[in-house]
Amino acid sequence: MASFVPSISTILSAYASLSTTIMLFCTIFSEMLPRGIRVYISSKCSESLSHYFFPNYFTLIVEEHWQAGTNHTFRAVETYLSTIIGTSADSLHIGSHSLVPHNLNMRIPVGCKTIDMFHDMKLEWSLHKAPINSSGPHLDEVQYSYQLKCKRGDREKVMTEYLPHIADKAQNILSRRENLQIYTCDAGRWNPAVFKHPATFATLAMDPKRKAEIIEDLDNFVQQKDFFQRVGRNWKRGYFLHGPPGTGKSSLVAAIANRQGYNIYDLQLQSVRSDAELRRILTSITNRSILLVEDIDCSTKASRDRATIRDEQEEAGQGELDHRLSSSNPGISLSGLLNFTDGLWSSFGDERLIIFTTNHKDKLDPALLRPGRMDLEIYMGYCTFAVFEQLANSYLQIDNHRLFAAIENLLKEPMTQLPLEL
Numbered sequence: 191m192a193s194f195v196p197s198i199s200t201i202l203s204a205y206a207s208l209s210t211t212i213m214l215f216c217t218i219f220s221e222m223l224p225r226g227i228r229v230y231i232s233s234k235c236s237e238s239l240s241h242y243f244f245p246n247y248f249t250l251i252v253e254e255h256w257q258a259g260t261n262h263t264f265r266a267v268e269t270y271l272s273t274i275i276g277t278s279a280d281s282l283h284i285g286s287h288s289l290v291p292h293n294l295n296m297r298i299p300v301g302c303k304t305i306d307m308f309h310d311m312k313l314e315w316s317l318h319k320a321p322i323n324s325s326g327p328h329l330d331e332v333q334y335s336y337q338l339k340c341k342r343g344d345r346e347k348v349m350t351e352y353l354p355h356i357a358d359k360a361q362n363i364l365s366r367r368e369n370l371q372i373y374t375c376d377a378g379r380w381n382p383a384v385f386k387h388p389a390t391f392a393t394l395a396m397d398p399k400r401k402a403e404i405i406e407d408l409d410n411f412v413q414q415k416d417f418f419q420r421v422g423r424n425w426k427r428g429y430f431l432h433g434p435p436g437t438g439k440s441s442l443v444a445a446i447a448n449r450q451g452y453n454i455y456d457l458q459l460q461s462v463r464s465d466a467e468l469r470r471i472l473t474s475i476t477n478r479s480i481l482l483v484e485d486i487d488c489s490t491k492a493s494r495d496r497a498t499i500r501d502e503q504e505e506a507g508q509g510e511l512d513h514r515l516s517s518s519n520p521g522i523s524l525s526g527l528l529n530f531t532d533g534l535w536s537s538f539g540d541e542r543l544i545i546f547t548t549n550h551k552d553k554l555d556p557a558l559l560r561p562g563r564m565d566l567e568i569y570m571g572y573c574t575f576a577v578f579e580q581l582a583n584s585y586l587q588i589d590n591h592r593l594f595a596a597i598e599n600l601l602k603e604p605m606t607q608l609p610l611e612l
């Protein structure tokens with residue numbers, strides 16, 4: 191009977207031709223196929239392989255962005271995992287925004303795993319990073335995603351019990367968080383920093399009646415979730431702060447943030463490159479926050495009076511001005527900004543304050559301030575006697591003084607220009 195055992199040389203030559211074929215295939219795959227097709231083939235292969243090798247497992251993917259906005263489920267998972275990863279992860283990313291002990295933030299590094307146990311279910315979480323498949327100007331952008339692997343039979347329980355449990359826990363943690371954050375926007379992304387401004391309504395000197403009105407307005411706003419839903423309005427409120435420089439507009443914003451426990455998103459409109467970018471960054475703002483646009487009169491062409499632009503166009507020649515506006519900094523358009531303050535896109539999120547500040551109300555386009563757009567207009571003016579009394583009390587701890595009457599009279603007089611030597 192003939193033997194079918196191949197000789198060594200046959201095995202070696204088969205091995206050589208197999209490895210050459212594999213190398214050829216890899217080269218074609220990585221160098222000749224477009225990236226989109228490569229990503230598609232890789233994901234299909236890994237999907238079917240994991241289905242073949244792990245038929246009893248189910249993977250749930252939570253991406254950083256959902257449609258055009260932030261995925262709040264991603265934020266919830268991130269917050270929740272930071273409380274459980276300490277024990278089961280192989281390695282950890284840690285960091286903090288202050289040197290306060292026990293105030294470390296934790297995250298699993300990309301590619302690492304951590305295990306959570308919930309009602310006898312073993313749940314394996316991992317963090318992944320992938321380039322965003324975009325043909326726009328931000329080619330180097332990446333998207334993070336958390337992946338949860340569980341037994342196929344546990345899928346229902348994960349969806350109906352485990353995920354709501356995560357949302358509850360995260361909500362709880364975030365509402366108790368010690369540090370408020372202030373976010374600034376850079377290249378289309380929000381960067382957080384710890385917000386520790388000491389201003390409160392107690393330290394803020396302003397007309398006591400006006401102060402009480404603002405506090406009442408904030409209290410009503412917080413309690414009116416059902417009202418806003420009933421009347422079909424977004425749960426947001428717009429404040430417009432104006433007045434001369436140094437009269438406490440920023441301090442009032444800080445006092446509101448501290449009182450409400452809201453994070454501040456400080457938006458510099460000059461840094462926004464297009465309406466599309468504005469849409470993207472505004473939809474990634476979290477709930478219970480303040481969107482602050484300071485000095486709106488000088489921040490964008492959006493805030494300028496259309497009549498002023500028209501006058502300038504006439505002076506400079508239409509074509510020249512159009513070129514200047516579009517070539518130096520395309521910026522954002524008036525319609526882009528307004529769409530967000532009260533348009534359909536503003537329906538993203540709940541419990542948001544939008545605060546505009548300016549030193550020059552008269553320079554603004556009236557369209558920005560038409561009735562119904564900003565809910566409360568707050569004028570922060572020069573010191574009155576009532577304000578002076580509060581300042582004397584908080585700085586000097588005095589309620590009365592023999593000079594108070596004279597000061598009251600002086601403050602009633604119209605302001606005159608002080609000599610520069612003073």
Ligand SMILES: Nc1ncnc2c1ncn2[C@@H]1O[C@H](COP(=O)(O)OP(=O)(O)OP(=O)(O)O)[C@@H](O)[C@H]1O
Pocket residue numbers: 393394395396434435436437438439440441442549570
């Ligand atoms: N009404 C006020 N009550 C308490 N402190 C005040 C008040 N107004 C101004 N200050 C103090 O003056 C300083 C400047 O105030 P702030 O930055 O809040 O003014 P602003 O109106 O925002 O100024 P700008 O328009 O130049 O941004 C702060 O240090 C603040 O403590």
